[in-house]
Amino acid sequence: MKAIRVYRHIVAPSGWTARLDWFERIQFAADTPASGPVMPGMVVVQDLRTGAWYHGVEALRRICAEVPLYWPAWILLSVPVIARWYESYSMEAGLRQPV
Secondary structure (H helix, E strand, C coil): CCCEEEEECCCCCCHHHHHHCCCCCEEEECCCCCCCCCCCCCEEEEECCCCCEEECHHHHHHHHHHCHHHHHHHHHCCCHHHHHHHHHHHHHHHHCCCC
């Protein structure tokens, strides 16, 4: 049973995440989520059990919680300094326009 749905700006799922999702808990979606359009470089996650929406570092933490080999990153993202760094990095990536 799928636990979360991942919305990305890119239609194709992340190769590594799809391969490492051994328990098949992640569903990748290309359509626009109900929370609004996804900007380039951003990821939006919907928890299919509760209906909750996650953006930014919380979205990444939800993905890491569902993929066993990502669990070390899930723990690291609990450290406030690392979480703030990821948020600032992802915001910069979303604001950059392709040339």
